[in-house]
Amino acid sequence: MRALLAVAILALPGAAQAQWQDHARVSINFGVRPSATALAAATTKTVYVETATINAAYTVPAGQFFDGGVLIRVVKGFGVGATVSSFAKSEAATVTGTIPHPFFFNTPRAISGTTAALERSEVGIHIQAAYVVATPRVSVAIAGGPTFFHVSQDLVGDVAYTETYPYDTATFTSATVTTVSATRMGFNAGVDVGVKLSKNVGVGGLIRFSRASVVFPLANTASDVSADVGGVQAGGGVRFFF
Secondary structure (H helix, E strand, C coil), X not given: CHHHHHHHHHHCHHHHCCCCCCXXXXXXXXXXXXXXXXXXXXXXXXXXXXXXXEEEEEEECCEEEEEEEEEEEEECCEEEEEEEEEEEEEEEEEEEEXXXXXXXXXXXXXXXXXXXXXXXXXXXXXXXXXXXXXXXCEEEEEEEEEEEEEEEEEEEEEEEEECCCCCCCCEEEEEEXXXXXXXXXXXXXXXXXXXXXXXXXXXXXXXXXXXXXXXXXXXXXXXXXXXXXXXXXXXXXXXXXX
16 A cells, blocks of 8 residues: 555645546445454353353454445535445354263363355445545545444354264254354545546545444353454555546
């Protein structure tokens, strides 16, 4: 994204002699969210009249995003807009826990294992107020506002295991996965650069940061599951000017 920042810096001196003249700009972008996030959940259940514990650690890795949006000029260099952004990624979770012994009280047996790939998907609707500085060819939009997130996450709700006589060990075999979702409002801020190749068509790039904290419902947990959503997005694509 160094090239994006260089274009933005070079465009600023000419903004004093030119104003944003377009009525609207449509952006279609593809890019990466370079940072990973983590979350954890613990559930319990009754086994052999005692309490079994199941701990799952999740990582949402870096991945690609796709978005599209429109920015409309209201007056002079000020505008309003909205962008819809989509991100999805799958990664296995690490499971640890303890299973009570069928014959001896207070003799938990440790289990551990790895699940199949679990999916996280996020859709963010970014509402933005923007100020645009422009030259005849280049426009730089500095924007921010609220973001409405809808997030789905696969979580481990239970585990299957095997045990054989004399039952001193238990072996993890698989996880029971449930898909949960949450909706939350957060915020966004970013910079979007558009470079005209013709009167109505061009290319551009963006850097955006968005964030919210959500709580996923999950049965048999003490306080459900908290997670951060959003993050840094860097990408580019085509621009249409009207």
